Amino acid sequence: QLHLVESGGGLVQSGGSLILSCTASGSSLKDYTIGWFRQAPGKEREGVSCIRHDDGFTFYRESVKGRFTVSRDIAERTVYLQMNELKPEDTGVYFCAADSGSDPTSRCGPYDYWGQGTQVTVSS
Numbered sequence: 001q002l003h004l005v006e007s008g009g010g011l012v013q014s015g016g017s018l019i020l021s022c023t024a025s026g027s028s029l030k031d032y033t034i035g036w037f038r039q040a041p042g043k044e045r046e047g048v049s050c051i052r053h054d055d056g057f058t059f060y061r062e063s064v065k066g067r068f069t070v071s072r073d074i075a076e077r078t079v080y081l082q083m084n085e086l087k088p089e090d091t092g093v094y095f096c097a098a099d100s101g102s103d104p105t106s107r108c109g110p111y112d113y114w115g116q117g118t119q120v121t122v123s124s
Contacts, residue, residue, distance in 0.1 A: 001026050001027070001113075002024055002025075002026050002027045002032065002098055002112075002113045003024065003025045003026045003113070004022055004023070004024055004096050004097070004098060004113055004114065004115035005022070005023050005025070005115055005116070006020060006021065006022050006094060006095065006096050006115045006116065006117055006118040007020070007021045007023070007118055008020040008021050008118060009093075009094060009118030009119045009120045009121075010119075010120070010121070011121045011122075011123065012086055012120075012121070012122055012123070013122070013123050014086060014087055014088055014122055014123065014124050015085060015086065016086050016122070017082070017083060017084045017085075017086065018083045018086065018120060019080055019081070019082050019083070020036070020080065020081040020083065020094055020096075020118060020120070021078050021079075021080055022034060022036070022078065022079040022080075022081075022096030022115060023076075023077055023078045024077040024078070024098070025077070028074065028077060029053065029072065029074055029077050029078075029079065029098070030053060030074050031053055031100065031101070032053050032098040032099060032100055032101075032113075033050060033051065033052045033053050033098070033099040033101065033107075033108055033109075034050065034051055034053075034070075034072065034079040034096055034097070034098055034099070035047060035048075035049070035050040035096065035097045035098075035099065035108055035109060035111055036048040036049045036050065036070065036079075036081050036094060036095070036096055036097075037094070037095045037096075037097060038090075038092040038093065038094045038095070038120070039092050039093050039095070039117075040089075040091060040092040041092075043092075045095070046061065047059075047061060047108075047109075048060070048061055048064055048068065048081070048094070049061070049064065049068055049070040049081060050070070050099075050107075050108035050109070051070045051071070051072055051079060052107065052108065053101075057107060058070055059107065059108055063089070064083075064090075067083065067084050067085045067086075068081060068082065068083050068084070069081070069082040069084075070082075079096060081094070081096075083120070086120075086122045087122060088122045088123065088124045089122075090120060090122050091120060091121050091122050092119075092120060093117040093118065093119055093120075094117060094118050094119075094120050095114055095115055095116075095117045096114075096115045097109075097111035097112075097113060097114045097115070098111060098112060098113040098114075099111050099112065100112045100113075
């Protein structure tokens with residue numbers, strides 16, 4: 001059973017940076033596509049980014065393009081989300097999730113395993 005733990009969240013001023021980590025235990029990440037999601041108070045969860053396990057394909061939602069970078073270290077069983085030029089609207093709980101590839105027609109998702117989330121707060 002794959003277990004995911006996010007870390008690296010915190011309070012940062014607008015324009016600052018954070019690096020989130022998603023670390024796996026119970027299994028290697030080499031066979032999983034990893035997605036990053038966030039949920040702001042009172043809003044639905046939204047996809048932020050993903051990185052495929054096979055070809056390294058990456059996806060970013062439009063509002064974070066050019067500011068966020070997803071990367072992976074398979075040996076360390078960790079996927080990172082580098083977040084630069086943070087804005088107050090980036091505030092939320094950030095989750096990582098793993099897709100085992102159950103849907104071959106989808107580049108990212110659906111997701112089978114989820115972490116517990118880490119809080120990111122960007123002050124103006």
